Amino acid sequence: MLFCFYLKNHKFAIQYKTMKITILSLSENIYSTNRLIEEAESRGHQVTVVNHTKCSILVGNGSSKVIFEGENILNNADVIIPRIGYSVFKHGVAVVKEFENNGIYTTASSMGIRISQNKVTTLQKLARKDIAIPKTMFSINPDTIDEQIEYIGGAPIIIKLQEGTHGLGVILAESNKSAKSIIDTFISMDTSIMLQEFVKESNGEDIRAIVTGDTIVACMKRIGSKDDFRSNIHRGGSGQRVQLTHKEEEIVLRASKYLDLPVCGVDLIRSKRGSLLIEVNSTPGFQGMEYYTNVNVAEKIIKFIEKEYVSK
Ligand SMILES: Nc1ncnc2c1ncn2[C@@H]1O[C@H](COP(=O)(O)OP(=O)(O)O)[C@@H](O)[C@H]1O
Numbered sequence: 001m002l003f004c005f006y007l008k009n010h011k012f013a014i015q016y017k018t019m020k021i022t023i024l025s026l027s028e029n030i031y032s033t034n035r036l037i038e039e040a041e042s043r044g045h046q047v048t049v050v051n052h053t054k055c056s057i058l059v060g061n062g063s064s065k066v067i068f069e070g071e072n073i074l075n076n077a078d079v080i081i082p083r084i085g086y087s088v089f090k091h092g093v094a095v096v097k098e099f100e101n102n103g104i105y106t107t108a109s110s111m112g113i114r115i116s117q118n119k120v121t122t123l124q125k126l127a128r129k130d131i132a133i134p135k136t137m138f139s140i141n142p143d144t145i146d147e148q149i150e151y152i153g154g155a156p157i158i159i160k161l162q163e164g165t166h167g168l169g170v171i172l173a174e175s176n177k178s179a180k181s182i183i184d185t186f187i188s189m190d191t192s193i194m195l196q197e198f199v200k201e202s203n204g205e206d207i208r209a210i211v212t213g214d215t216i217v218a219c220m221k222r223i224g225s226k227d228d229f230r231s232n233i234h235r236g237g238s239g240q241r242v243q244l245t246h247k248e249e250e251i252v253l254r255a256s257k258y259l260d261l262p263v264c265g266v267d268l269i270r271s272k273r274g275s276l277l278i279e280v281n282s283t284p285g286f287q288g289m290e291y292y293t294n295v296n297v298a299e300k301i302i303k304f305i306e307k308e309y310v311s312k
């Protein structure tokens with residue numbers, strides 16, 4: 001169906017095609033999912049929310065099916081918006097892959113979701129593309145912990161869970177002694193961690209930018225609460241508008257492109273040697289962003305998809 005504009009009895013050029021949009025999300029009551037539904041429906045699109053954890057995948061004989069509530073949903077969507085959280089991400093990636101295999105446009109590739117879910121794989125991929133990152137190391141060898149700490153430059157250092165989120169699992173070890181015992185503990189528990197230089201001058205602040213294609217549609221500085229080096233809003237931080245430098249814009253857009261995540265959130269910290277990428281989020285929540293910047297992020301995402309869908 002085509003969506004046209006009428007003004008004073010004149011029919012205007014076609015603005016966009018209406019689409020069947022499937023949002024893969026645990027619930028339509030999540031703020032960002034809800035906002036996407038609201039904006040998409042107000043522009044005439046048909047939206048279905050599919051809880052990807054309730055999907056079964058049938059593969060074989062050259063074709064496959066994604067079964068949800070007794071129906072194969074692969075042919076019901078023109079585009080998908082994956083909002084795959086941390087907890088069930090592997091299954092979510094498999095579901096997205098099936099849509100991709102079926103030629104359906106996705107705002108986040110299955111590969112990008114998989115890589116960005118882990119901070120180490122993200123940094124491995126992007127550092128190869130000359131994107132600046134904090135000095136980072138990872139190891140599972142309990143016999144070389146002193147060397148590992150030394151390599152990062154000695155305390156204070158950051159110790160992070162590779163797959164943590166919302167600032168949980170990001171630890172600042174202020175002495176070599178405490179760094180050693182924390183690393184030792186994680187290695188003995190078989191928990192994947194990484195060590196990172198502590199960028200003191202970032203001053204408990206980071207920058208979050210939301211990308212759609214080759215545009216940064218919204219960005220903000222997040223400021224940690226006074227007694228925390230972490231700036232996550234979930235940890236009590238707050239946000240404010242910020243102007244990105246040209247170099248920062250370049251990092252953000254290149255990260256989105258290399259990870260094949262047309263819609264994503266990219267996080268940076270500002271250091272003495274320039275801005276450094278710390279992580280990429282394939283399912284950026286935008287409650288804080290809309291609140292602090294007044295940008296209608298959901299509408300920007302839907303408008304972006306309209307353009308992508310027409311150009312396919
Ligand atoms: N290397 C670092 N130096 C200084 N602060 C950091 C560093 N890495 C992370 N932080 C702070 O901790 C916060 C959480 O770290 P991050 O890597 O983004 O983990 P999460 O996925 O849990 O948000 C960041 O937003 C930033 O404020």
Ligand SMILES: [Mg+2]
Binds near residue numbers: 167232267279
């Ligand atoms: Mg973060």
